[in-house]
Amino acid sequence: MLHFIIANELQNLFYIMSSALLHLILAPHFIYKEKYLNLFFSLILGGFILLYWNFADIDPLIYSLQLVPVCLLFVTLGVGIAPSIMTWIIFNFGCMFVLNYYWEPALLSSTFMLMLGILVRNRVANADLKVKLLYATGILIIYELLYAPLAPYVLAPFSLYTGLVLALAFISLWIMISLLFFINKYEIQRTHITHLEKNRMLAELSATVSHEIRNPLTSTRGFLQLLARSDLTLPDRKRYVDHALSGVDQAITLLTDFLNYAKPSLDMKEQLDIKAELDHTIRFITPYAHDFQITIDVSHACETPLYILGESQKLRQCLLNLIKNAIESMPNGGKLSLRTCKHPSAVQVSIIDTGVGMTNKQLNSLGKPFYTTKQHGTGLGLVVVMSLIKKMNGKISFTSNLNCGTQCSIIFQQY
Incomplete structure (x- = not known):
């Protein structure tokens, strides 16, 4: 029963x-x-x-x-x-x-x-x-x-x-x-x-926006400071104004990208000359490097263009972040070496500084959200860079010795 x-x-x-x-x-x-x-x-x-x-x-x-x-x-x-x-x-x-x-x-x-x-x-x-x-x-x-x-x-x-x-x-x-x-x-x-996870992602996104926009605005500030010099020629003054406006445009573009982050869109990939993109970034970052008493040495292993497939704005954003990080690792001045070379089916860009360097533990932590070696950094800039490079079919690696400097190597598939 x-x-x-x-x-x-x-x-x-x-x-x-x-x-x-x-x-x-x-x-x-x-x-x-x-x-x-x-x-x-x-x-x-x-x-x-x-x-x-x-x-x-x-x-x-x-x-x-x-x-x-x-x-x-x-x-x-x-x-x-x-x-x-x-x-x-x-x-x-x-x-x-x-x-x-x-x-x-x-x-x-x-x-x-x-x-x-x-x-x-x-x-x-x-x-x-x-x-x-x-x-x-x-x-x-x-x-x-x-x-x-x-x-x-x-x-x-x-x-x-x-x-x-x-x-x-x-x-x-x-x-x-x-x-x-x-x-x-x-x-x-x-x-x-x-x-809570949504709030955390929103906080990360907000921090990333402020971090990424700060880079072009910092360079724009440098050009505006140069405009205050009385010995500038008219062509130099016009060139500095153009660079400052270019930085403002880049900040606006970054802000627009982040505001549209939740809306999926097709990648507008195009053929890019890595040497031309690097030269453009160098012109933009040079005033910032002079503030740190840093000399920039550029060397291209070949004279022919090195083409890759990617997005110009995103590539410049990555190069600007990496070069700026290298400059800030040399607070007492130093030398920044930028190299390009061609492999059988790839193109390599190397960014070498003579800064403070990193330990093995710090190297292994690179790319983790909110990890940074800077006193006032957020650790998000490099995360964005690594993600963008990966989207462009690239690979990024770092080697470093404490108090001797760091080398960043980026390898893209040749197009």
Whole structure:
């Protein structure tokens, strides 16, 4: 007898929990509108109940005293109002047309339970587990007390079998309410973590924007300072103005790229001469290097153009970041060497400084977000550079010796 009741109860739990979990966890990943979620739940629950009606050995007592109230109360308190109404319709349909056995008591009692559950739903939504169990137990007791006088076969005679059905109804309800509580708790924690992750990414993006825009603005400031000199010729003054405007344009372009970061777009790749791009960057960064009393030595291994496939603005952004980092690693002055050379199927750019250098531990940490060797750096600039170079089918590597300097090597596929 006990084995039969437990088997039926486990089967009931499987059907209703499967419907609820699919509705609460799986469905929201591909169904976004509430009305479609409710329709999905009704279809799933209806399918499971049809299986139950067709293949299960249905006991009217278990169906009316256990399955109907437990499932309806669980859905009302834990899933939603619309799904609870659908559950009420489906189970009472079963009482009327499938069991055809004392359907009036189940209809009246379940209707009262549905109304009472909807009334207390908001009150227990954010309550702790004990309060939820207390409310659920109280409503189930009211259902059973309403149902029993209307269905004489429950009380006359009141057997051990009936008592076990009622006891397992309460146990099943407690299990389902507890499980739902922990599922919702997990979902709340997951949502909170997702919110924190979004805020963290927003903070990183904001820091990256400020870091990347600071580079062209710093060089622009250098050109504007040079314009204050009284011994400048008109061609030099015009050239410095052009460079300053170019820096402002680059800052605007960077800002636009970051503002459009969430909108995917096709890469506008083109054939680029790495030597020409390097020369353009050198002209732009030279005033900044003079502020640090640094001499720049440029050497090209071959006279012919070295073509790669990439985006001019992104390539210049990478070169500007790397050269600026090399300059800032020589606070007491030094020499910055820029080299280009050709390999059988690749093009290499080398940036060599005579700065403070790095330890092996620092080298291994390069490219990690928020890791920096600068006092006021964010560690995001190099992350962006490495990502951009990778998008242009390039590889970047670093070698360094403490107090001797650092060499940065970038290898692109030749186009």
